[in-house]
Amino acid sequence: MSRIGKKPVELPSGVSASLNGQTVEVKGPKGTRSFTATDDVTITMDGNTVTVAPRGTSKRARQQWGMTRSMIENLGVGVSTGFKKELEIQGVGYRAAIQGNILKLSLGYSHEVNFEVPAGVTVACPKQTEITVEGIDQQLVGQVAANIREWRRPEPYKGKGIRYKGEFIFRKEGKKK
Template sequence: MSRIGKKPLQIPAGVDVKVAGNVVTVKGPLGQLTWPLAQGLSVAVQDNTVNVTRQSEERNVRAMHGLTRAELGNMVAGVTKGYERTLEINGVGYKAQLQGKTMSFNVGYINPIEFPLPAGIDAKIDKQTVITLRGIDKRLIGQVAAKLRAIKPPDVYKQKGIKYAGEALRKKEGKTGK
């Protein structure tokens, strides 16, 4: 039995969890999220707790049991507090700008790189080098942050590029001549 899957999920005040068929909807002060249930899983809501149960012991059902409970927990946390991810841009002349829902990056390429923000993500840029992403969907925040980092991944030799805040990069020594 999945340790995470069998833990009941507490619903805080102001959050509404509804199950309609095989779709779970979580609604809170910051917004609304939905999660489709896999075959063989069921969700029961009672007395401000959510319980995820499975009907069979098949491998894919067991795998989805803990994942579904974790995702529901992330959804409840997202609609109450929200999620935030911070990225840093390092490099001489490297900068980012925000125009409406489109971000523009000058990170050493000939032309600036345009990145449209998806719906549900808010971005703020401080000092042209610190990007803060906010939203209620943890998966979407992580995916957008990974795509932004992939525009110019940090270089271990020159320490330039876009990295997560708090990410430790080990500087590598370059080739030495004879």
């Protein structure tokens, strides 16, 4: 039994949802998002509460039950407060700057890296060594942050690179003489 799927989804205040077949559309102050569930689950709405139940006892129905409930909850959180990922840059001469829709990264390569920010996400650089990725789509925010981090992952010897804020990097000792 899904422990997550059993809990009903309480939508935050200021957020409205509509159900059309298997598609849930959520509107809030930050925008509109929708999710289409598979036919393995039944979705019901009662005021500002959304309930998900499996159709049958198959393994796929039970898998979709908890996943659908989590997706609907993430829609509500996204359109009300949004999602945010923070990255920090460590390394001598490593820095970031935003110019219009392009994030310019100096990461020790022979050239500057120009990262084009996709639609639906806002990227800000409060400091030269900090990058903030925000948006209403949790998957898109996480993917953009991972794509930025991929340009220079933190290395284990000196810890230089782009890391998530608060991420622990296991450090290695290096050569001994």
